[in-house]
Amino acid sequence: MSTSTSAVHAHKAEIFCKDESRVDWHSKALWMLREKRDRAAGSLPEWEQLRQIGSEMKLHTLTHLSQYLEEFDKNCLNNNIQVHWAKDGAEHNRIVHSILAKHEVKKLVKSKSMLTEECHMNPYLEERGIEVIDTDLGERIIQLAGQPPSHIVVPAIHLKKEEVGDLFHDKLGTDAGASDPLYLTRAARAHLREQFLSADAAMTGVNMAIADKGAVVVCTNEGNADMGANLPKLQLHSMGIDKIVPNIDSAAVLLRTLARNATGQPITTYSSFYRGPQDGGEMHVIIVDNGRTDMLKDKILAESLKCIRCGGCLNTCPVYRRSGGYSYNYTIPGPIGIAVGAKNDDTNSIPWACTLCGSCSYVCPTKVPLDKIIHHHRRLKAEAGKLPYGKASYMPLVGKFMASETALNCSMSVARTALKILPGSLLKPFSGAWGKYRELPVAPNSSFEAWFKKNRG
Amino acid sequence: MKIALFIPCLVNQMVPEVGIATLELLEKLGHQVILPQGQTCCGQPMTNSGCYNEAKKTTMKLLNAFKGVECDAIVCPAASCLVAAKENFHEFDTSPEAQAVIDKLYELTEFLHDVSPIPAFTKPFPHKISLQMSCHGIRMLDLATPSEQMGPRMNKFEAVLAAIPEIEIVYPDRRDECCGFGGTFALDEGAVSAKMGKDKAQAHAETGAAYAVGFDPSCLLHIDGMVRRQKLPIETRHIAQIINAAL
Amino acid sequence: MSSKLEILNALKSAAIAPQAMPVIDIAPRIDDLVGQFETSLNTVAGTLHREGGLAKLQAQVDEHIAQGMQIISMVDGITGNREVTNTAHQLRDIDYAVIPGDLGVAENGAIWVNNKNLGHRVTPFICENLFLVLEAKTIVANMHQAASRITLDSGEFGTFIAGPSKTADIEQALVVGAHGACSLNVYLV
Numbered sequence: 001m002s003t004s005t006s007a008v009h010a011h012k013a014e015i016f017c018k019d020e021s022r023v024d025w026h027s028k029a030l031w032m033l034r035e036k037r038d039r040a041a042g043s044l045p046e047w048e049q050l051r052q053i054g055s056e057m058k059l060h061t062l063t064h065l066s067q068y069l070e071e072f073d074k075n076c077l078n079n080n081i082q083v084h085w086a087k088d089g090a091e092h093n094r095i096v097h098s099i100l101a102k103h104e105v106k107k108l109v110k111s112k113s114m115l116t117e118e119c120h121m122n123p124y125l126e127e128r129g130i131e132v133i134d135t136d137l138g139e140r141i142i143q144l145a146g147q148p149p150s151h152i153v154v155p156a157i158h159l160k161k162e163e164v165g166d167l168f169h170d171k172l173g174t175d176a177g178a179s180d181p182l183y184l185t186r187a188a189r190a191h192l193r194e195q196f197l198s199a200d201a202a203m204t205g206v207n208m209a210i211a212d213k214g215a216v217v218v219c220t221n222e223g224n225a226d227m228g229a230n231l232p233k234l235q236l237h238s239m240g241i242d243k244i245v246p247n248i249d250s251a252a253v254l255l256r257t258l259a260r261n262a263t264g265q266p267i268t269t270y271s272s273f274y275r276g277p278q279d280g281g282e283m284h285v286i287i288v289d290n291g292r293t294d295m296l297k298d299k300i301l302a303e304s305l306k307c308i309r310c311g312g313c314l315n316t317c318p319v320y321r322r323s324g325g326y327s328y329n330y331t332i333p334g335p336i337g338i339a340v341g342a343k344n345d346d347t348n349s350i351p352w353a354c355t356l357c358g359s360c361s362y363v364c365p366t367k368v369p370l371d372k373i374i375h376h377h378r379r380l381k382a383e384a385g386k387l388p389y390g391k392a393s394y395m396p397l398v399g400k401f402m403a404s405e406t407a408l409n410c411s412m413s414v415a416r417t418a419l420k421i422l423p424g425s426l427l428k429p430f431s432g433a434w435g436k437y438r439e440l441p442v443a444p445n446s447s448f449e450a451w452f453k454k455n456r457g
Numbered sequence: 458m459k460i461a462l463f464i465p466c467l468v469n470q471m472v473p474e475v476g477i478a479t480l481e482l483l484e485k486l487g488h489q490v491i492l493p494q495g496q497t498c499c500g501q502p503m504t505n506s507g508c509y510n511e512a513k514k515t516t517m518k519l520l521n522a523f524k525g526v527e528c529d530a531i532v533c534p535a536a537s538c539l540v541a542a543k544e545n546f547h548e549f550d551t552s553p554e555a556q557a558v559i560d561k562l563y564e565l566t567e568f569l570h571d572v573s574p575i576p577a578f579t580k581p582f583p584h585k586i587s588l589q590m591s592c593h594g595i596r597m598l599d600l601a602t603p604s605e606q607m608g609p610r611m612n613k614f615e616a617v618l619a620a621i622p623e624i625e626i627v628y629p630d631r632r633d634e635c636c637g638f639g640g641t642f643a644l645d646e647g648a649v650s651a652k653m654g655k656d657k658a659q660a661h662a663e664t665g666a667a668y669a670v671g672f673d674p675s676c677l678l679h680i681d682g683m684v685r686r687q688k689l690p691i692e693t694r695h696i697a698q699i700i701n702a703a704l
Numbered sequence: 705m706s707s708k709l710e711i712l713n714a715l716k717s718a719a720i721a722p723q724a725m726p727v728i729d730i731a732p733r734i735d736d737l738v739g740q741f742e743t744s745l746n747t748v749a750g751t752l753h754r755e756g757g758l759a760k761l762q763a764q765v766d767e768h769i770a771q772g773m774q775i776i777s778m779v780d781g782i783t784g785n786r787e788v789t790n791t792a793h794q795l796r797d798i799d800y801a802v803i804p805g806d807l808g809v810a811e812n813g814a815i816w817v818n819n820k821n822l823g824h825r826v827t828p829f830i831c832e833n834l835f836l837v838l839e840a841k842t843i844v845a846n847m848h849q850a851a852s853r854i855t856l857d858s859g860e861f862g863t864f865i866a867g868p869s870k871t872a873d874i875e876q877a878l879v880v881g882a883h884g885a886c887s888l889n890v891y892l893v
Contacts, residue, residue, distance in 0.1 A: 221871060302719055405497050412470040
C-alpha cells in the first residue's frame, strides 16, 4: 500500500479499489460508525440545536481568537502552566525537543495528537535520540507497522485483525496466528503499561483549551492520555490555535457532540481537564499556527477551523470509504483532510476526490460547510492554473462547446447515431472512463428539442 | 399556469423521454407549457471543477433564454442542473432580470409538491419502486430531510409519488448515500465512481423493486449503466415517467 | 518579533466579521435522573449499585481483600489494605481503587472526579478496577448543568469518567479494559 509518495487521488484510489472485498469490508466498518452516530444523535431531541450552538460558538471564538488566546496564555501562567507559541511545525518540534532535552528525556509516551502528525514530530525527536511511544492502541499498531494513520479517530481501521495479530506476534511476542481482539488488546495493555511506568515525559494533543480557566481538555477512551500525563513529572500538550473555547460551558457543548458523532458513545470514557501540573511536576502547552492564520484570511476556508476532529465526515464520506486513508496525500484524509490539506497537495487532485454530495456537511457537529470548502478549493486551484486530470486543456473546449446550442445539437446527434450503429466493443475503447465501468447509454432517436418542434411546434 | 420548460442538455440529448413525460404530465394537469429557445448547458461541468471563466458564456446564454419569457414558473426535470443554474445565474448576473428568472425556477418534484399539487391520479401504477434519493435534490433543494439530519422528517419526493394508486415505495440500504456520478467525477475518479454506482445499483436491486426511480437524470444514467453492466433485474425511471403513466 | 506576536498580528487579517457568542439554552431532561444515569452507565459498560451503599461496598472490598487483592480507598468509611504511596508509580499493583465522585451526569453516565480526592492523579487510571462512590443527589441531567457545578480550581486536575477504559481499535471490536481500569462499579449513597 503506497503511503508516502504523492500521486493523484484517482490513481491511489484505483489501486485501493482493485481488492473489492477489502473495499467492501472497509466501507462497511466505517458505515457502522455512521450508523452508531445516527442512533446517538437521534437520541437527543436537541441534536440540531447543539450543532447550531457548536457552530456559532466556534465562529465566535475564531473571530475573537487573539483575545481568547491571550486570555488563555495569561490564565495558564497563573496556573503554573508554561505556554509556548510556534508559527509552524518546525518551530513546534524545536520547542518540544528543547523542553525534553532540558529534562534529559529518553522516552516520551504520547497519546493521540493529529497536530504532532501534521508537524511530523515523531521522526524529528527520534532522530535526536528520543524514543517516542504512541500509546493509543490504534496509533501503537500503526507505529509498530511503520505506517501513518489512515483515519483521525480509528487510525488502524485499514488493518484486519489477522494483520494486527501477525504484527504483534512479530513485535510483542504474542502467540503465532492469534487474532482475537481481546487477547491482542490485553497484550498491548501489558506492553504499554511498562512504557508508561518507564517514561520520562508524556505528551498529549488537546481537544479543547479553556480560555477563562487556563486549562486543557483531553478526551480518550483508553485512558492513555491520563496514564501518561499523570505518571512522569513532565507533561506536554500540543494544540492548534483553533482549539480554544471561551469557557467550560462552551466545552460542555462540544463534549456532548464529539463522541456521539465520532463513535456513537454518549461521551468518551475520560474527558480530562488539566489546570496545572501535578505536585512537583511541570506542564507545558505549545500553541501552534502552522497555516491556520492563513486559512482565517479566506472567509470560506476559515470555517474549516470550526472542526473538532470527530472523524464523522470520514465515516460518512462515500469516497473515503472506497479509497482509503492513504489516497489523500495528507495526514488527515477524507472531507476535512481535503479542506485543510488541499492547499499543499502538489498533485492538485485532492479537491476532486469528492462528488460534492454534501453528506459530510450535514454530519458535522459544528456545521463546517465541507462541500462548499472543497468546491472553493477547486476554484482556487483553477484560478491558480493548477487543474488536475487534464482539465486545464479540456475545460475551455467544453465551455465553448456547451455555449453553442447548434454545436451541441449537431455533435450530440452524431454521438447519438454513433451509439446506435457502432457495436459496443468498438465504442467502449472510445468512451474512456465511462465505458470502462458502465454500459453506455441507450441512444434515443432524437433530441427533446427536435421532438418538441415536431409534436408541439 | 403558464410553464416554461428548462430542459438541461443531458435530458435534451440523452433522455428526451424524460422531457416528453414532463411536458405531457404538466399538460395533463392543465398547464400551458412552452419551450423557450436557445437553451444551453447550465455551466455545472465547468463550475463544479472550479472553472468559472469557462462556464460564464454558456450559463449566460441559458439565463438569457429565460429572461423576459412570460410565464408563471420555469420547471426543470433535473435537480442537480436546477441547483447549478440557480447558483451560476446568481454568480454571473446580479441584475433584477436575472433574479426574476431565479425566483421562478423549480425542480419538477418541488413544483408538484409546493406549487401545483396533483389533485388526483387517474391510473394505478401496480409496481414496487425503489427511490433514488440523489444528493443535490436532497441536500441542496430540500426535497427530503437528509439521513444525517435529526428531528422532524419531510419527504416531498415520496409524498408526490405515494398518492399514486397501488404503488409500493421502498428504499435501498444506505438510502441517501451518493451514487457516485458527481459530474466529471465519473470520469476523473472512474474506479471509485464505478464502485459507488455498483453498490447503489445493487442496493436498489436488492429491494426487489421493478424500478429505481429518481429525479436526477444524470444519476439515473450512471446507475442505469451500472445496472446493465451488472445485469441486475431492475430498470431506472424518472419520476416524470411514473407520474405521466398514472395520469 | 516573537512567534506569539506574529501569530496575534496575523490574526488581525482574519476575513470573517466578529460573530456573537450564542446563548446556550437547552432544556434538560429531568425525569428519573437516577434511572437515566443507570441506563447511560450501562451503555458505557459501567455498573450501578443503587441499594446497599457503603456497607455493600465495604463487604465487596473485604471479600477482595480476603482473596489477596490490593485495595486503596480514598473514601471516608471504606477501608482497604493499602495506603497512599510515596510515588504514583508505586500504585502499579493496585487491584481496586475506591474513590469519591463529585457529580454524576444522567445523559452519559459520566462522573466528575477531582484530584483533591485521589491521592495521586493517576489513581483512577492505573488501578486494575475502579469503585466510585456517588451521592444520588449530585446527579444532574446533562453536561450543561455539570459544567456549571464542577469545581476545577487553579492548579487542579479533574476528569469525567464514563465507564471502564475501552477500545475498538482492532476491527471495531469493543474491548473493555485498554490502559485504564478494566471495570467500573458505581455505588450510590
